[in-house]
Each structure stands twice: as structure tokens, then as C-alpha cells.
Amino acid sequence: MARTPTGAAVLQPEVTQAITDAVLHELAEQGYGRLSMEAVAKRAGVGKSALYRRWTSKHEMITAVVAEFSVSRAVLEDTGSLRGDLRVTLQAMIDWLTHPLFSRILPDLVAEGARNPEMAESARSSIGVPRRDRAEVMLRRAMDRGELPADLDVEMAMDVLGAPIYWRMVVRRAPVEPDYLERLLEYVLRALGAQDA
Amino acid sequence: MARTPTGAAVLQPEVTQAITDAVLHELAEQGYGRLSMEAVAKRAGVGKSALYRRWTSKHEMITAVVAEFSVSRAVLEDTGSLRGDLRVTLQAMIDWLTHPLFSRILPDLVAEGARNPEMAESARSSIGVPRRDRAEVMLRRAMDRGELPADLDVEMAMDVLGAPIYWRMVVRRAPVEPDYLERLLEYVLRALGAQDA
Numbered sequence: 365m366a367r368t369p370t371g372a373a374v375l376q377p378e379v380t381q382a383i384t385d386a387v388l389h390e391l392a393e394q395g396y397g398r399l400s401m402e403a404v405a406k407r408a409g410v411g412k413s414a415l416y417r418r419w420t421s422k423h424e425m426i427t428a429v430v431a432e433f434s435v436s437r438a439v440l441e442d443t444g445s446l447r448g449d450l451r452v453t454l455q456a457m458i459d460w461l462t463h464p465l466f467s468r469i470l471p472d473l474v475a476e477g478a479r480n481p482e483m484a485e486s487a488r489s490s491i492g493v494p495r496r497d498r499a500e501v502m503l504r505r506a507m508d509r510g511e512l513p514a515d516l517d518v519e520m521a522m523d524v525l526g527a528p529i530y531w532r533m534v535v536r537r538a539p540v541e542p543d544y545l546e547r548l549l550e551y552v553l554r555a556l557g558a559q560d561a
Numbered sequence: 562m563a564r565t566p567t568g569a570a571v572l573q574p575e576v577t578q579a580i581t582d583a584v585l586h587e588l589a590e591q592g593y594g595r596l597s598m599e600a601v602a603k604r605a606g607v608g609k610s611a612l613y614r615r616w617t618s619k620h621e622m623i624t625a626v627v628a629e630f631s632v633s634r635a636v637l638e639d640t641g642s643l644r645g646d647l648r649v650t651l652q653a654m655i656d657w658l659t660h661p662l663f664s665r666i667l668p669d670l671v672a673e674g675a676r677n678p679e680m681a682e683s684a685r686s687s688i689g690v691p692r693r694d695r696a697e698v699m700l701r702r703a704m705d706r707g708e709l710p711a712d713l714d715v716e717m718a719m720d721v722l723g724a725p726i727y728w729r730m731v732v733r734r735a736p737v738e739p740d741y742l743e744r745l746l747e748y749v750l751r752a753l754g755a756q757d758a
């Protein structure tokens with residue numbers, strides 16, 4: 365979360381953008397553990413004070429940058445049908461997880477989370493919760509339209525949406541054929557008990 | 562894979578077991594990158610030569626130990642029904658991923674795989690392929706019994722089996738309620754288009 369500037373200081377958006385890019389590159393190359401504030405500042409062409417005006421710590425900086433990157437890529441679009449919404453959502457998930465930098469960042473953060481409960485909790489509250497809130501909006505819309513069972517297990521449904529993509533692309537690092545999205549869509553519609561399955 | 566001993570040397574099983582335990586503890590504590598052959602030997606109470614009699618390198622040792630740990634935990638049991646087989650399979654997956662050591666090891670290996678294509682390929686061939694072969698046996702049994710569609714997309718089905726558990730337990734680090742397994746079972750049966758869904 366960007367802090368409200370104190371006094372007359374104003375945070376320049378182009379500097380924030382340069383820092384954000386630097387954080388993503390350093391995370392992809394060095395990982396959470398080895399990333400240093402010095403290297404981020406140098407890469408962004410700013411002083412370390414520019415970082416500390418925005419975030420109080422390395423942990424806060426990384427969480428904020430990764431959350432902004434990740435939550436902005438979760439879909440809010442209403443296509444009018446569950447099938448259409450799911451197609452857009454699954455494609456956005458694929459794009460998120462195959463992003464050249466992020467595909468190296470996320471596995472490292474998951475490993476860090478296994479060692480560092482504070483990191484895991486920050487990721488949960490700043491990335492997982494807002495992304496799941498968006499997915500829930502989509503599912504409830506489909507329930508309201510009668511496309512999904514009224515007693516849908518929404519919490520489990522959200523796991524089923526994202527999980528197969530992560531498993532295939534990040535854990536298995538298996539190739540993704542051109543028809544992958546449509547094949548997955550059929551599975552997910554069936555799993556959710558959709559009318560249109 | 563343990564090498565065939567050369568000459569008259571015989572690999573003592575209790576030494577192999579001590580080394581295996583040491584590898585798993587060192588992997589959980591240090592991760593792939595920082596694990597050293599010296600530390601494994603010391604922890605196992607053996608000389609480094611005992612390691613090199615079994616494996617040619619750190620990479621080969623880690624792959625073999627993690628593969629043995631992981632593949633032996635994939636289910637081959639035939640309970641007589643898809644629902645029964647899936648329940649045993651999903652429970653085994655939960656046990657595998659929540660093992661006190663392995664729950665710290667796997668995320669680190671996945672992160673290593675994102676940086677190290679050789680590691681990713683070793684994990685795929687020595688862990689992923691044999692585990693998926695076992696899952697495929699179970700699915701084909703159910704297809705033969707008429708419990709699953711004859712045109713089941715088997716390759717995608719195997720992703721759908723394991724993925725939600727990994728996503729919840731390893732990526733999200735979300736709590737697992739007592740009814741989790743049964744709720745997941747319903748989702749998986751529906752996703753596969755099972756007769757018994």
C-alpha cells in the first residue's frame with residue numbers, strides 16, 4: 365500500500381512506475397531472500413529515500429508491488445454468461461502465471477511463504493483475498509442468473525478455478541496446447557455443476 | 562536412482578535410510594540451493610564417499626530421494642469403485658503435501674525448477690510421470706467399469722485431481738476443514754463427468 369505522503373512531498377507516478385518495474389525484475393532475478401533495497405534503487409535510478417517514502421520496509425514494498433501486479437490482472441468483466449466470464453477469467457489467470465517475470469516470481473514467493481508465515485499472511489490478505497473476492501462476484505452473478513446451483517460451494521469453487529492452471533504451468537511446467545483453455549473450460553463448468561456444462 | 566555397486570561393494574540399506582532422512586531434513590531446512598553434500602553426510606553420520614557410492618551428484622541424490630518419497634506415496638489400491646479410489650488418492654495427496662518436511666521441500670523445488678530447467682526436467686520424469694501413470698491406471702479402471710465417460714480427457718483429468726489440493730495447501734496455505742476431502746471429492750467426481758457424481 366502506498367503511504368500518504370507526509371508534509372508537502374508528492375509521490376511522482378513515473379518514479380513509482382520505475383521502482384515497480386525494478387522490484388519485479390529484481391524479484392525475478394534474485395528472489396525474495398536476496399533482493400536488496402540498494403539494488404532496486406540503483407535499477408530504478410533513484411535514491412533509497414524514494415523507496416522509503418513509499419514503503420516502510422522491503423517486505424511492505426514487495427507485498428505492495430506484487431499485489432498491485434496481481435490484483436489488477438484479476439477479471440471484473442461481465443460478459444453476460446458464466447461460460448464467457450469463465451473463459452475471460454481463465455485466460456487472465458494463464459496470462460498472469462505465464463508473464464515472463466511473474467512466472468519466476470510467484471514460485472519463489474510461495475517457497476518463501478512456506479518458511480516465513482508473515483510473508484504468507486501478507487500474500488493471503490493483499491493478493492489472495494482481493495482476487496478471490498472478484499471471482500466470487502462472477503460466481504454469484506451466475507448463481508443469480510440460475511446458471512449455477514443455488515447451493516454452490518463457493519469457497520471450493522474458487523480453488524477449482526485457479527488450481528489446474530497453476531498446477532500445469534508452474535508446478536509441472538508442462539506445455540500448454542492451443543486447445544488447453546477450451547478443454548479446461550469444459551472441466552470447470554462440469555465441476556461447478558453449471559447448467560451449460 | 563541408486564547405482565549398481567561396483568566390484569564387491571554392497572550398499573547397506575540402513576545407511577541408505579539414514580542418508581535419505583538426512584537429505585529430507587537438509588532440504589526442508591536449507592533448500593535445494595544451500596544443501597551441501599558435507600552437511601548431508603554429517604547429519605547421516607557417514608562419510609561423503611557413502612553418498613557418492615550411491616549417486617553421482619547432489620542433483621542426482623536429491624532427485625532420487627524426493628522421487629522415492631513421492632512416488633511411493635501415490636496410490637495403486639483398487640477399492641472397487643471410482644469414488645473409493647478417488648477418496649484414497651486425494652487423501653494420499655493431502656498426506657504427501659502436508660508431510661512436515663515435504664511441505665517445506667516441494668515449494669522450494671518448484672521455485673528451483675523455475676530457475677533450473679534441468680531440475681524441472683528431472684522432477685517431471687522421476688516424480689510427475691510415475692505419479693501420473695498411477696493416476697491413469699485408476700482412471701482407466703473406472704472407464705472400463707463404465708463409471709467414467711469412454712472419451713474422458715485423461716490428461717486434463719489428472720491435473721484436476723491433484724491441483725486443488727496443492728493450490729489450497731501449498732500456494733494459499735489455507736486451513737483444511739474436516740469436511741474438506743468429501744467436499745473436494747464431489748467436485749472432482751463432477752469435473753470428471755462421473756456416473757456417481
